[in-house]
Amino acid sequence: MTVEYTHDFEKPIAELEQEIAKLERLAVKSQLNLSAELEKLRDRALQVKREIYGNLTPWQRVQIARDPRRPLLTDYLAGAVEDFLELHGDRTYGDDKAVVTGFGRIGDERVMLVGHKRGKNTAERVKCNFGSPHPEGYRKALLKMQLAEQCRIPVVTIINTAGAYPGIGAEERGQAQAIAKNLFEMSRLRTQILCIVIGEGGSGGALGIGLGDRLAILENAYFSVISPEGCAAILWKDGTKAPQAAQVLKLAPKDLQGLGVVDDIIPEPVGGAHQDPPGAVARVKEYIQKTLRELRALPIGELLKKRYERHRRIGAFLEGEEAKVYFQASMVKAAARAQAKAQKEAGGAAPNAPAPNAASPTESALLVAGAGGVLSAAPPSASAPAPSPSAAAAPPAPAPVAPARSPAPAAAGEGRGEGWSEPPSASATPAPIAATTPDPTAPPAAP
Amino acid sequence: MAWDGLKKFVFRRKRDLPEGLWMRCDDCGALIYKKVVEERNNTCPECNYHFPMTAPERIQLLLDPGSFHELWEDLTPVDPLGFVGVNVYRDRLAETQIQTGLRDAAIVGVGTIQSKPLVFGVTDSRFIMGSMGSVVGEKIARGAELAAQEKLPYVVISGSGGGARMYEGCLSLMQMAKTSAAIARLHDAGGVFVSVLTHPTMAGVMASFAALGHIVIAEPKALIGFTGPRVIEQTIKQELPKGFQRAEFMLDHGFVDLIVARQELRETLARILGYIPGRVASGIHPALSPA
Ligand SMILES: [Zn+2]
Numbered sequence: 196m197t198v199e200y201t202h203d204f205e206k207p208i209a210e211l212e213q214e215i216a217k218l219e220r221l222a223v224k225s226q227l228n229l230s231a232e233l234e235k236l237r238d239r240a241l242q243v244k245r246e247i248y249g250n251l252t253p254w255q256r257v258q259i260a261r262d263p264r265r266p267l268l269t270d271y272l273a274g275a276v277e278d279f280l281e282l283h284g285d286r287t288y289g290d291d292k293a294v295v296t297g298f299g300r301i302g303d304e305r306v307m308l309v310g311h312k313r314g315k316n317t318a319e320r321v322k323c324n325f326g327s328p329h330p331e332g333y334r335k336a337l338l339k340m341q342l343a344e345q346c347r348i349p350v351v352t353i354i355n356t357a358g359a360y361p362g363i364g365a366e367e368r369g370q371a372q373a374i375a376k377n378l379f380e381m382s383r384l385r386t387q388i389l390c391i392v393i394g395e396g397g398s399g400g401a402l403g404i405g406l407g408d409r410l411a412i413l414e415n416a417y418f419s420v421i422s423p424e425g426c427a428a429i430l431w432k433d434g435t436k437a438p439q440a441a442q443v444l445k446l447a448p449k450d451l452q453g454l455g456v457v458d459d460i461i462p463e464p465v466g467g468a469h470q471d472p473p474g475a476v477a478r479v480k481e482y483i484q485k486t487l488r489e490l491r492a493l494p495i496g497e498l499l500k501k502r503y504e505r506h507r508r509i510g511a512f513l514e515g516e517e518a519k520v521y522f523q524a525s526m527v528k529a530a531a532r533a534q535a536k537a538q539k540e541a542g543g544a545a546p547n548a549p550a551p552n553a554a555s556p557t558e559s560a561l562l563v564a565g566a567g568g569v570l571s572a573a574p575p576s577a578s579a580p581a582p583s584p585s586a587a588a589a590p591p592a593p594a595p596v597a598p599a600r601s602p603a604p605a606a607a608g609e610g611r612g613e614g615w616s617e618p619p620s621a622s623a624t625p626a627p628i629a630a631t632t633p634d635p636t637a638p639p640a641a642p
Numbered sequence: 643m644a645w646d647g648l649k650k651f652v653f654r655r656k657r658d659l660p661e662g663l664w665m666r667c668d669d670c671g672a673l674i675y676k677k678v679v680e681e682r683n684n685t686c687p688e689c690n691y692h693f694p695m696t697a698p699e700r701i702q703l704l705l706d707p708g709s710f711h712e713l714w715e716d717l718t719p720v721d722p723l724g725f726v727g728v729n730v731y732r733d734r735l736a737e738t739q740i741q742t743g744l745r746d747a748a749i750v751g752v753g754t755i756q757s758k759p760l761v762f763g764v765t766d767s768r769f770i771m772g773s774m775g776s777v778v779g780e781k782i783a784r785g786a787e788l789a790a791q792e793k794l795p796y797v798v799i800s801g802s803g804g805g806a807r808m809y810e811g812c813l814s815l816m817q818m819a820k821t822s823a824a825i826a827r828l829h830d831a832g833g834v835f836v837s838v839l840t841h842p843t844m845a846g847v848m849a850s851f852a853a854l855g856h857i858v859i860a861e862p863k864a865l866i867g868f869t870g871p872r873v874i875e876q877t878i879k880q881e882l883p884k885g886f887q888r889a890e891f892m893l894d895h896g897f898v899d900l901i902v903a904r905q906e907l908r909e910t911l912a913r914i915l916g917y918i919p920g921r922v923a924s925g926i927h928p929a930l931s932p933a
Contacts, residue, residue: 361869361877366887369897370868371845375853378822383830398806398815399849399868406819420806420815420846429808430727445723445811454722456812506823507783509816510776511722518718522745529736 201262204247204255208466211240244466251415253447254438257423259415260394264469266476268295268310268353271393274473275480276301276308282339288368291332292323293360294404296339301351302484307343309336309404310353313394326395327360330373333403337377340384349387349487352404357422359400374403381406382506383499387490389483391461392416393468408490408502411459411482412448413475415467418457419446455509459486667691669863683904692841692861692904696742697749697766700799704908705762710753714784719746719777723811731809734770742768746777747802750785752794756912759920761789763798765847773804774847779817782851783824790831795918797911799838800852803870805845818850825854834918836911839866839889839898853897857914859907860889860898867892 200209215236222229251259259265272279272295281297283290295312298305311328314320336352343350359370381388381404388407396405396418412418419426426440427433441447451457461482468475490498513521665676669691679686683703684693695703701710725731739745747769753762763785765772774782782798789796806814825835837855839848842865849868860866867887875882885891892898902910 359868361874363874363878363882363886366867366869366874367895369853369895371848371866372853372897374849374868375818375822375851378819378850379826379829379854382819382823382826399818399846402815402818403849406823418812418815420811421808426808443723443725443727444808451812454811454813456816503823503827506816506819509820510780510813511720511810512776512780513718513720514714514716518716521720522718522739525732525736525739529733529740532733 199264202255202258204251207243208240208247211236211243215240241465248415248466251447252438253417253441253444253450254423256415256447257395257417257437257441259467259469260417262467262469264472265394266468266472267315267394268312268355269315270472271310271353271476271479272299272308274476275483279308282342283335285331285334285338287334288331291329291335293326293328293356294332294336296335298348301480301487304484304487305346305348306483306487307339307346307348307350308353309339309350311356311401311404313355324360326356327358328356328400328403329360329362329365330368330370333359333370333373333377336404337380340381340386340388344384344386347386349389349490350384350407351483351487352388352390352407354390354392354396354401354405354418355394355416356397356400357395358397359403374399377403378406382503385495385499387487387498388502389486389490391479391483392418392457393479397422406502406506408498408505409458409486410456411461411486412451412457413461413468413479414448414463416448417441417446418451419444454511668693685904690862690903692863694767694801694841695904696768697744697764700764701749701753701762703904704799704911705753705755706757710751710762712749712751713788714750714781715745717745717777717780719775719810721809722776722813723809725809725811727809734809738769742766744769746775746781747772748778748781750781752788752792755797755908755915758795758912758915760795760797760915761785761792763796765799765801767801767803770807770809771804772800772802772847773807773814774802774817774821774850775807775810775814776817778807779814779820782817782821786821786824786828786833786835786851789835790828790833792921793831793833794920795834795836795915796828797836797838798851799840800843800847801840801864802847803842803844803865805847805849815846818846821851822854825851829856836914838907838911839892840864842866844868844870855899858898859910860892860901861907862889862901862903864889866898 200206200212215233218229218233218236221227222233266274276299279297279299281295283296285291293312294309296307296309299308300306311326312323313326314323320326340350359365359374390405390407390410392401392405392410392412394413394416395401396412396416398420401418421429421444423437423441423444423446424434426444427436430436430440430443445451445454448457448460452460459482461478463478464471464474493501512518663676664673665679666672667674667686667688670686670689672686672688674687679693684695684699685691686693719735721730721732721735723731744766747767748763748765750761750763753760763782765774765778785798786796788794806818808814828835834856835851835854836857836859837852839852839858839860841861841863843852844865844867848866865871865887866889871882871887889898889901893901900910
């Protein structure tokens with residue numbers, strides 16, 4: 196099998212492979228025994244491949260996730276699914292080719308497959324709208340998932356989309372409502388749901404078929420709230436800064452797992468799924484079979500409870516005493532920044548002003564605790580969700596009693612109306628409002 | 643450039659106008675008397691455009707005086723990604739907290755509207771465009787759970803141009819799942835959710851809880867949808883039809899139950915609450931007593 200190396204970071208691999216090819220030709224031509232040299236080179240190539248692919252930057256991963264040679268839904272249907280029977284239509288408007296649904300067998304599991312279709316060539320890509328669904332795609336997906344519930348078979352979703360389609364028809368037919376409805380129904384669908392991101396996990400368009408009992412992601416896939424290009428355009432007004440955006444968005448599988456968003460990472464063959472599509476398909480198939488067995492072991496009531504808690508838990512915030520300390524530290528820092536700025540504007544340097552971004556010892560400790568909270572909010576896959584004592588893990592049921600309030604400084608009550616039963620508590624003294632600058636990073640207001 | 647395009651450019655920037663007695667309408671561009679605008683609850687006397695309202699102003703406008711009791715007010719956003727763009731997310735949070743007096747973009751609590759008890763939530767567009775990060779998602783979800791537990795109706799006033807908050811990455815995205823699941827639970831518990839959409843309600847907020855109201859109310863002319871109009875225009879390379887994604891357009895396409903002008907919202911909500919059984923199961927607040 197010949198593989199082309201098209202990405203910049205693959206250059207060292209390409210060079211080594213060329214050298215190997217040259218040597219192979221020479222061996223044939225000259226009848227010399229070069230097997231020892233070849234062996235050495237092949238080892239070296241594998242090592243370089245492992246090194247490069249083991250240390251990809253988030254942006255490099257995004258590039259691989261988008262690589263057109265990567266196995267697509269159709270490859271998984273062909274390689275991992277037997278007896279696939281496609282079912283069309285949303286019974287309301289039409290049949291969205293960007294979403295494929297149907298019955299199929301994976302090993303001895305009968306399942307309902309739901310996935311984004313992207314197409315192998317231009318004609319196909321145009322036909323399925325490059326994998327960007329319209330509302331009827333999400334509604335078709337829901338209808339077939341409900342059929343799976345009826346048949347008591349699990350749902351497997353294969354996610355690979357840059358996002359839901361931004362168009363007039365899509366809005367007219369309720370793109371937002373279709374996605375919201377899927378989230379609503381998937382959260383309470385009475386059968387197992389397994390979701391796998393195989394390439395691009397583009398925001399709400401991906402999540403629209405991505406709420407389930409497990410969310411897995413391939414090693415070189417990504418899942419993000421916004422495309423790196425879109426993020427760069429908002430932050431720096433410059434879409435070419437997408438690599439930096441990919442870094443800050445924490446969209447790579449390991450980061451997502453750390454945040455508790457993703458349960459499992461499915462490893463790809465060395466060099467990425469595009470260099471060994473059958474190998475990648477086999478790994479995904481194995482993962483599906485293993486995970487469905489685990490999910491089937493749970494009674495449906497418990498499954499639904501766990502599914503709810505899985506999503507209920509995601510998020511990072513502080514509450515109570517920790518929140519107070521963190522908030523006060525933020526206010527102190529903001530005041531220091533404002534002071535430093537005012538002094539700078541007045542022309543004088545501030546010899547004794549604290550560095551605007553220096554964290555106090557207490558605060559540093561808290562930040563570490565906070566980060567730990569986020570991490571501990573993400574239980575390792577397959578293990579029981581550990582009830583986390585941290586603030587990041589929300590209590591399943593809210594306490595019906597409001598927390599005690601501290602007396603508020605007069606200034607903090609500003610802007611609150613008469614409808615309030617008590618003065619709000621903002622325990623830190625706000626820095627002078629005039630000293631803060633409007634943020635140039637503010638996302639553009641929707642017109 | 644046609645005058646229409648120019649007008650849009652010149653008059654959109656309301657905040658640039660000097661403090662004074664007059665202001666420009668964001669929508670029709672008319673020069674309007676500020677005091678009249680305020681008397682009309684921040685709406686334009688010429689075209690009835692609804693200017694943004696802060697969350698505390700909403701509470702004052704809609705709930706019975708003194709009845710609102712905020713819950714979980716100390717939920718504090720953190721910077722889980724260590725997000726550094728042009729500046730640091732945490733610094734931006736602090737500055738926004740100072741400017742607004744809020745910890746994050748949502749206020750949730752309990753109160754009454756014409757003596758009818760409810761769980762009430764509202765977002766504030768001054769706080770990073772009313773976008774949904776972990777705190778907003780958590781509060782909306784807790785509100786839904788409380789409403790289910792206390793057998794109270796749940797009303798949320800949404801307004802977010804940004805949708806899911808970029809600065810918290812996928813944690814924000816997953817708040818869509820969290821809030822939608824919480825609304826589903828409220829539904830299964832027999833509760834009723836009323837979603838009020840204000841200008842603008844887009845993207846991740848609209849593609850989750852905001853679209854899931856048993857009853858969906860919109861303010862006149864509010865921009866409602868998934869993708870922002872500018873991105874759509876850039877993608878399809880054609881101009882969008884007039885009124886596209888506005889409340890009236892959404893009503894015509896069947897996604898909104900009714901459009902209610904701000905001055906009538908309190909009265910309308912009270913009428914709706916009259917059809918929803920509501921009782922307080924555990925005496926959560928002394929101000930609440932079943933009507
Ligand atoms: Zn006007």
